Every structure is written in structure tokens, then in C-alpha cells.
Amino acid sequence: xxxxxxxxxxxxxxxxxxxxxxxxxxxxxxxxxxxxxxxxxxxxxxxxxxxxxxxxxxxxxxxxxxxxxxxxxxxxxxxxxxxxxxxxxxxxxxxxxxxxxxxxxxxxxxxxxxxxxxxxxxxxxxxxxxxxxxxxxxxxx
Numbered sequence: 001x002x003x004x005x006x007x008x009x010x011x012x013x014x015x016x017x018x019x020x021x022x023x024x025x026x027x028x029x030x031x032x033x034x035x036x037x038x039x040x041x042x043x044x045x046x047x048x049x050x051x052x053x054x055x056x057x058x059x060x061x062x063x064x065x066x067x068x069x070x071x072x073x074x075x076x077x078x079x080x081x082x083x084x085x086x087x088x089x090x091x092x093x094x095x096x097x098x099x100x101x102x103x104x105x106x107x108x109x110x111x112x113x114x115x116x117x118x119x120x121x122x123x124x125x126x127x128x129x130x131x132x133x134x135x136x137x138x139x140x141x
Contacts, residue, residue, distance in 0.1 A: 001040050009047065011036045012056035028057035061085075064130045069116040070095060071102060081116050 002010045015032035019025070037052045061084045063069060068085035082099050085091055102108045 001036075001044075008053060009040075009050065010054060010056060011040060011052060012058070015055075015057065017057035026057045028055050032057070063119075064122050064127060065118075068095070068114055069119070070098065070114040071108070071111045071116055073116040 002012075004010055011033065012028075015028060015036050017026045017028040017032060020027060033052065033055045036055060041048045063084040069081045069083055072080055080099060080103060082095050085095065098108050098111055102111065
């Protein structure tokens with residue numbers, strides 16, 4: 001929750017929504033808005049008498065195996081990836097440090113299990129299902 005300059009409260013973050021058909025935007029589910037507001041009221045009881053007038057949601061990238069892709073992809077020289085982490089904001093400093101070491105040619109054994117090359121081992125049927133199924137659990141659960 002964030003208070004805007006005009007004093008209104010904006011809800012968002014960590015609650016389920018659905019991508020729009022073109023995949024470029026996101027619609028927060030009504031039950032997510034209600035759950036987010038209930039949690040905010042539980043944490044800050046003095047806002048219970050206020051009215052929630054808006055909420056935001058953003059796309060949170062993740063992979064089929066729920067692990068981020070961090071490192072280089074074979075055959076795409078000069079490209080380093082760091083994406084797909086459910087906890088991007090919290091882990092950004094550590095990921096940034098590892099990527100900097102990787103780019104500097106330093107050993108980054110911590111990233112070995114996160115190599116983007118592992119995508120070549122994913123089952124195509126599972127990938128297709130993953131791409132079309134809506135999320136059914138909440139990140140904050």
C-alpha cells in the first residue's frame with residue numbers, strides 16, 4: 001500500500017491477477033483487491049473506515065520450474081539474462097552482484113543451477129500448459 005500525494009491510498013503488489021489478451025497489461029482480480037484491502041485493514045486498523053478506490057497489479061515473471069534464469073545462453077554471445085524471479089525486488093541486489101561478477105568473467109558457481117540453457121530441457125507440452133494456465137496460487141501465501 002502506498003499513499004499518493006493527494007492522500008488517497010493505492011493497493012498493490014503480490015496479489016493474483018490476469019494478463020490481458022495481448023499480454024501487455026494486467027487486470028487485478030476482484031478477490032485479490034478484497035484480500036489486499038482486508039490485509040491492509042488488519043495491519044492498519046485505522047484505515048477500516050476508508051474506501052478503497054483503486055488497486056494496481058503488475059506482471060511477475062517466473063519460469064516453469066520456478067527458478068530464475070540468470071547467466072548467458074549458449075549461442076547468444078554477449079547476452080546475459082537475469083529474469084524470472086518471483087522475488088525480484090528483494091533479490092535484486094544479490095542478483096546484480098552475481099551478474100556483475102559473471103560479466104567480469106569471475107566464477108559464479110552460485111548461478112550454475114540457474115543457467116538459461118536449462119530451458120532446452122523443458123518438456124514442450126509442460127511449457128505450452130504453463131503458458132496458457134492462469135495462476136492459481138498467491139505469491140504471498
